Every structure is written in C-alpha cells, then in structure tokens.
Amino acid sequence: xxxxxxxxxxxxxxxxxxxxxxxxxxxxxxxxxxxxxxxxxxxxxxxxxxxxxxxxxxxxxxxxxxxxxxxxxxxxxxxxxxxxxxxxxxxxxxxxxxxxxxxxxxxxxxxxxxxxxxxxxxxxxxxxxxxxxxxxxxxxxxxxxxxxxxxxxxxxxxxxxxxxxxxxxxxxxxxxxxxxxxxxxxxxxxxxxxxxxxxxxxxxxxxxxxxxxxxxxxxxxxxxxxxxxxxxxxxxxxxxxxxxxxxxxxxxxxxxxxxxxxxxxxxxxxxxxxxxxxxxxxxxxxxxxxxxxxxxxxxxxxxxxxxx
Numbered sequence: 001x002x003x004x005x006x007x008x009x010x011x012x013x014x015x016x017x018x019x020x021x022x023x024x025x026x027x028x029x030x031x032x033x034x035x036x037x038x039x040x041x042x043x044x045x046x047x048x049x050x051x052x053x054x055x056x057x058x059x060x061x062x063x064x065x066x067x068x069x070x071x072x073x074x075x076x077x078x079x080x081x082x083x084x085x086x087x088x089x090x091x092x093x094x095x096x097x098x099x100x101x102x103x104x105x106x107x108x109x110x111x112x113x114x115x116x117x118x119x120x121x122x123x124x125x126x127x128x129x130x131x132x133x134x135x136x137x138x139x140x141x142x143x144x145x146x147x148x149x150x151x152x153x154x155x156x157x158x159x160x161x162x163x164x165x166x167x168x169x170x171x172x173x174x175x176x177x178x179x180x181x182x183x184x185x186x187x188x189x190x191x192x193x194x195x196x197x198x199x200x201x202x203x204x205x206x207x208x209x210x211x212x213x214x215x216x217x218x219x220x221x222x223x224x225x226x227x228x229x230x231x232x233x234x235x236x237x238x239x240x241x242x243x244x245x246x247x248x249x250x251x252x253x254x255x256x257x258x259x260x261x262x263x264x265x266x267x268x269x270x271x272x273x274x275x276x277x278x279x280x281x282x283x284x285x286x287x288x289x290x291x292x293x294x295x296x297x298x299x300x301x302x303x304x305x306x307x308x
Contacts, residue, residue, distance in 0.1 A: 022251075022252055022255050022256050025248050025251060025252060026252060026261075026263075026264060028248060029245055029248045029249060029252065029264050030264050030267035030268065030271060031271060032240050032241055032244065032245045032248070033241060033245055033264065033268045033271075034113065034267065034268045034269075034270070034271020034272045034274075034275060035241070035271065035272070035275050036237055036241040036272075037100070037104070037109040037110075037112045037113040037116070037272040037275070037276065038109050038272070038275040038276060038279055038280060039233045039234070039236055039237040039241060040052060040100055040101055040104050040109065040112070040233075040237060041104045041108075041109040041112075041276075041280060042229060042230055042233035042280075043055070043056075043101070043230050043233040043234040043237060044101060044104055044105055044230075045227070045229075045230050046223070046226070046227035046229070046230025046231065047223060047230055047231075047234065048216075048219075048220040049098060049101035049102040049104075049105065050098060050101070050212065050215060050216040050219055050220050051216060051220055051223065051234075052101045052234055052237070053094070053097040053098045053101050053212055053216075054209070054212040054213060054216045055231075055234035055235070055237075055238060056097060056234060056237045056238040056241070056242055057093065057094075057097070057205060057208050057209040057212055057238065057242070058209055058238060059234070059235050059237070059238025059239045059242070059243065060205055060238040060239065060241075060242025060243040060246075061202070061205040061206050061208075061209050061238075061243070062238075062239070062243065063238075063239050063242070063243025063244060063246075063247070064198065064201060064202040064205055064243055064246065064247075065202065065206075067198060067202075067243075067247060068198060068199065068202050071198065073196055073198055073199050074199065075199055075202060075203045075206070076193070076195040076199050076200060076203055081190070081193065081195075082203065082207070084185075084186075084189045084190050085190070085200065085203050085204050085207055086207045086211075087185060087189075088182055088185060088186050088190065088204055089204045089205070089207035089208035089211060090208070090211060091178050091179075091181055091182030091185060092178070092179060092182035092183075092186075092204070092208075093204065093205060093208035094208045094211045094212055094215075095175070095178045096175035096176070096178040096179060097175075097208075098212070099171045099172065099174055099175035099178070100112055100116075100171075100172060100175045102168075102171050103115075103168040103169070103171035103172040103175065104168070104172075105168065106165040106167065106168035107165050107168035107169055107172060108276055108280075108282040108283075109272060109275070109276040109280060109282065110272060110273040110276035110277065110282050110284065110288060111154070111169065111172065111288070112172045112272070113268060113269045113271075113272025113273060113276070114154055114269045114272070114273065114288065114291070114292045114295065115169065115172035115173050115175070115176050116172070116175070116176050116268060116269065116272075117176075117265065117266070117268065117269040117292065117295050117296060117299060118147065118148075118151060118173060118176045118177075118295060118299070119176045119177075119179045119180055119265070119299075120147075120180075120265060120299035120302050120303060121143075121144055121147040121148060121151075121295070121298060121299055121302060122176060122177045122179075122180045122181075123179070123180030123183065123184075123302075124136070124140055124143070124144055124302035124303075125144060126180050126181065126184055127180070127184065137304070139301055139304050140301060140302045140303075140304060142301060143297075143298045143299065143300065143301025143302040143303075143304070144298065144301075144302055145298070146294060146297060146298035146301065147294070147295050147297075147298025147299050147301075147302065148298070149294060149298070150291045150292065150293070150294025150295035150296075150297070150298055151173075151291065151295055152291075153287050153290060153291030153294055154287060154288055154291030154292060154295065155169065155291075156285070156287055197250050198247075198250070201246055205242070249261060249264075252264075262303075265299070266296050266299065266300065269292050269295070269296065270292070273288070273289065273292065
C-alpha cells in the first residue's frame with residue numbers, strides 16, 4: 001500500500017513533535033490499511049470494481065488536496081516529471097487498486113490481504129535484476145524461498161489448489177507485484193526530485209484519478225442507485241485508506257525512519273484476516289494463517305541488509 005514518494009523518503013527529523021506518539025500512529029496506520037481489504041469487499045457489493053477504485057482515488061486525492069492547501073504547497077512542475085508521475089500513478093495506484101477490487105469479487109478479503117504481504121518478496125526478486133546496487137545475501141535469498149513457500153501454503157498447493165479461484169487470486173498477486181515494479185521505476189526516475197513528498201503524491205493521486213475517470217465509463221455503466229453502506233465503505237477507503245494513511249506514513253518515516261515505518265506491512269494481513277473473519281464471516285482454513293506467518297517471516301528476512 002506504500003506510495004511512490006515513501007519509497008524514496010530520506011530520514012529527516014520532524015519540524016515539531018507530533019501530538020500523538022509514533023506508536024499510536026503506527027497502530028492507526030496498521031488498522032487503516034488492514035481494514036482496507038474489508039472496505040473493498042463491501043464497496044464491490046454496491047459498485048463495479050472500477051467505480052470502487054475511482055471513488056477511492058477521488059476521496060483520497062481530496063484529502064491530499066486539503067493538506068496541500070493547509071500547508072500552502074503547490075503541485076510540482078515540469079512535463080517530464082509529470083510523465084514519470086503518470087507511470088507511477090498507474091503502477092502504484094490505478095492498476096493495483098483496480099486489481100484488488102476485481103479480485104475480491106471472487107476471493108475473500110482475507111486472501112487479498114495476505115496476497116498483499118507478498119510485495120516485499122516480489123520487490124527483493126525484482127531488485128536483484130533492476131537495481132545493480134541491491135545485491136542479494138544468503139539470508140535474503142533464503143527469505144525469498146521461505147516466503148514463496150508460505151504463499152503455496154496459503155493457496156493449498158498440496159491439495160491441487162482446490163476450491164481456489166485462480167483468476168481472483170492471480171489478480172491479487174499481480175496487484176502485489178505492481179507495487180515493487182512501481183517503486184523501482186520511481187527510484188530510477190524520480191529519486192532526485194526536490195519537490196516535497198506531499199506535493200509529489202498529491203500529483204500522483206490526481207493523475208491516477210484522471211486515469212480511472214477515463215477508463216471507468218468505458219467498462220461500466222453509471223450506478224442506478226447508491227447503497228449507503230457500500231458508498232460509506234468507498235468513502236472510508238479513499239479518505240482514510242488512501243489520503244489519511246499517506247499522511248500518517250510520511251510522518252512516521254520522517255520521525256522513526258523508513259525501516260521501522262515499513263514494518264506496518266507485516267501487520268496488514270493479520271488485521272485483514274481478523275476483520276474478514278470477524279466482520280464479514282469469511283471462512284478460514286488452518287493453512288491460511290499458517291501460510292501467512294511463513295510469508296511474513298520470509299518477507300522480513302528479505303529486508304535484512306548486509307552490515308558495513
């Protein structure tokens with residue numbers, strides 16, 4: 001769920017001490033992103049997946065637009081810069097948000113949340129090829145293998161993937177793959193930008209909104225009625241799960257550093273699973289939580305860096 005700017009955020013001391021302790025904000029961010037998969041599921045009960053994504057982006061962009069206005073910051077300038085941001089918007093927002101929405105038409109929100117946890121695994125595998133300075137260690141390679149073993153456990157590979165919707169699961173995994181592809185693209189093209197992270201992400205979400213605004217009418221028809229609960233779910237998904245979450249994430253990165261802030265990734269599938277089972281009544285096989293623990297262990301190992 002990380003945005004482009006966060007993947008290149010340097011560690012800076014915050015200008016003033018935030019009112020809330022960083023641990024409370026960390027917990028809030030974990031809850032917001034963990035519940036996002038439940039909100040997607042509820043949203044798709046009243047709207048088409050592209051409509052859920054468009055609504056999510058509209059509400060999320062509105063929150064960042066408000067933050068930009070309060071801080072009196074402007075959007076970045078430069079045709080080349082906006083071109084790179086358009087690609088980042090597609091890879092980090094429009095594409096994965098839409099894929100997750102479509103995947104949850106046929107798979108539980110719990111499975112979608114666990115698939116999201118594979119992003120660090122994809123990221124480590126891709127960085128070996130795309131980033132020459134990011135060389136693998138034995139520990140990280142072992143983490144990659146362990147992580148994908150966990151994926152096979154979640155999917156019930158020993159049972160021939162019986163009862164699994166292949167299309168929905170593939171979409172969720174592709175959405176998770178899209179994030180590290182986007183991060184690597186941003187790192188290679190936008191890493192040296194002097195614009196603020198708020199300004200860059202505001203522009204990124206605006207571009208993603210425009211992309212979905214063009215695509216959605218081509219594949220969906222306007223809703224004949226607006227059900228209250230799905231509408232509220234989409235509003236919360238955008239305002240909290242995209243807009244407020246981004247602001248929380250940047251504050252954490254600035255205060256405690258990117259490594260600690262990114263640990264939120266390991267809490268998301270736990271919360272997504274608990275929410276799906278407790279609120280939506282989704283069924284849970286033993287292999288799902290066991291496999292999720294293995295995935296998270298592998299993902300954690302892939303983030304271990306060589307000292308010195």
